[in-house]
Amino acid sequence: MPTAMERFEQRIDKSAGPDGCWPWTGGTFRAGYGRFYDKGKHHVAHRWLLGELRGQHLNWPEERGCHKCDNPPCCNPAHLYIGDAKANQADAMERSGYDWTRTHCPAGHEYSPENTLIGSKGKRCRQCMRDQNAGYRRAKGIKPRGFKAHCLRGHAMVEGNLYVHPKTGNRQCRECKNLRMSRWAKKKRAEARENRQA
Known part of the structure; x- marks a missing residue:
């Protein structure tokens, strides 16, 4: 039975040579990044590869799998590096040619x-x-x-239950916002437990 790395390499096109892009030939996510299935979970292909090469999965969202080539499906380790969101965005901005x-x-x-x-x-x-x-x-x-008196779940949008975004001015139901945040935190805790067990 092939190992995970052998299965991974079967889905990479290395025809461009060691300096060229190695596009992912398997399934992709909507943004064009490769989708790789391993240990019962779908992974972003280039991020999985960086984790395997380092010997430890990337700690999302602090660590990002970044491309030097701006080519989302590329899985050539020479074109990849580990960085944070700020460095990734600054790198993309620098290459965009925008004034x-x-x-x-x-x-x-x-x-x-x-x-x-x-x-x-x-x-x-x-x-x-x-x-x-x-x-x-x-x-x-x-x-x-106009301004809504109630949110979609029927909570009154009154002063104690109203959150106004400081930059956009968007009005949100604070009770629904807290519920979303608690669900997000619960999901992150479950993912952290899975990563510790893996």
């Missing part, structure tokens, strides 16, 4: 901290996004949304 010195969007809105959404492809203006969304709703004949 990060811009102070205003094309429509003239200032790129202030409250009005800026930053991604690997550049800065995005929140005001332009809001205007675009409002224009779409007007074109479709959709009435402007």
